[in-house]
């Protein structure tokens with residue numbers, strides 16, 4: 141497009157710039173994701189996911205993502221008369237994004253329709269919307285994840301589950317019984333202890349003798365409580381028997397605002413559309429979920445699912461960054477050739493694509509383990525036990541370096557806020573921190589190895605399903621298994637072990653279900669060491685063209 145400056149008369153040509161990647165469908169235009177969803181049991185929902193993808197990739201939804209990022213939520217602690225109201229106000233774009241999620245059931249579909257493949261199809265839909273905005277994924281994920289923990293107390297679940305699984309998004313700050321739908325949050329972390337939740341000091345006092353489902357008053361402080369406008373929260377607090385899990389609604393049963401007071405909102409590196417708060421409980425009303433002293437075991441039911449969503453969220457970011465990078469390279473020329481035709485850029489893009497395919501295939505495979513575990517399959521529950529922390533550790537760890545490299549593919553444009561890349565970059569470390577940081581995941585793998593030896597067997601049986609397909613995986617898997625048996629200094633080696641387990645699992649899945657060129661290059665680089673230290677260092681034999689073509693986004 142050519143424009144003429146009216147004052148100076150200077151001519152300003154705009155050429156060789158990529159068009160924005162919008163009005164595209166992140167599901168139907170994506171072979172790798174589509175194949176994974178079909179393979180892992182989500183075929184029945186393909187049309188539905190396509191509809192979600194079309195909405196999430198629309199220019200309108202992409203604009204919502206920018207607006208919700210730019211206009212951060214604000215906290216109003218008091219009304220003009222001095223009454224506490226503790227309300228968070230959002231830009232309309234945030235509500236539009238929430239509506240997009242909730243109306244498509246990304247917060248609840250497996251509980252509404254618990255058929256085979258429902259966690260898989262929900263995973264794909266969640267990933268599509270996460271590409272438009274990651275922040276809204278937080279309350280959506282917590283609501284989805286709260287249900288298994290809530291079911292510990294059937295009478296509370298009977299009252300609240302229909303609200304949490306409603307497809308109506310209702311942001312009004314009124315008692316949940318008067319609303320058409322509700323959302324659920326979680327408050328565990330305190331100043332003195334996040335990973336170490338047993339250090340929590342928030343105290344719970346029974347009102348009428350206590351016990352499962354009984355009423356308590358909670359007093360204390362939570363250092364992180366995201367999505368504080370949710371209608372209820374799962375909260376950890378101490379009873380005489382130790383950490384216990386509570387269900388705390390925003391309004392008490394008599395319709396009064398509960399005494400949970402938002403102190404301030406966090407000023408975060410990224411995740412700007414999502415409000416994260418510090419909150420004070422001043423004898424706040426709550427009900428006990430499960431037994432006193434069994435709080436960690438109860439809330440872990442929720443945390444397992446939010447960890448799955450960390451894997452999905454990081455994978456969504458990896459896939460989004462790759463699509464932006466390839467798209468830009470397809471439309472930008474330098475030194476007389478399109479970037480996508482420059483040999484060195486092809487190496488960078490192909491290497492990023494390999495990481496994306498490995499993440500996608502393993503994330504959707506993991507969602508299937510949730511489907512099968514919920515259906516009562518013991519082997520799937522055993523695979524899930526180890527694969528969840530292994531993949532949470534690894535895929536979340538890969539996200540920031542992947543985002544940086546994708547950003548660089550756009551050159552200077554990638555560093556400018558008008559592009560989506562700075563947002564992707566700021567978001568990228570978060571999934572690794574919350575729901576158990578990297579070291580905590582690695583230590584959880586060690587814990588599972590001690591407490592659930594069947595999980596180790598199930599994990600390596602899955603890796604071994606590709607046995608004989610590639611000698612590099614066979615050797616790598618055997619050496620990894622050997623490392624696991626050397627207990628000397630195992631805690632200090634935990635990251636290294638978990639990294640190797642993740643690579644072995646991803647290689648096995650790629651060899652069986654992925655593209656041959658991708659699987660071959662993955663094994664050569666990630667397992668056999670024929671690789672550099674940055675992306676873009678694939679060996680000469682890698683089939684760069686085939687790998688990139690498979691991942692190129694289409695409008």
Ligand SMILES: Cc1cc2nc3c(=O)[nH]c(=O)nc-3n(C[C@H](O)[C@H](O)[C@H](O)COP(=O)(O)OP(=O)(O)OC[C@H]3O[C@@H](n4cnc5c(N)ncnc54)[C@H](O)[C@@H]3O)c2cc1C
Nearest residue numbers: 326327328329333334335364365366574575576577579580
């Ligand atoms: C944006 C955002 C939103 C959040 N929202 C919520 C929320 O809604 N609800 C909620 O409850 N929490 C929330 N959190 C808190 C989050 O879950 C914690 O920050 C996280 O679990 C880590 O806890 P911590 O910050 O206390 O760090 P620490 O527990 O002090 O950990 C610091 C570092 O030490 C490492 N570490 C800990 N223990 C060990 C060990 N034994 N060996 C080796 N290394 C170790 C950790 O891996 C980490 O790298 C949120 C955090 C962020 C950033």
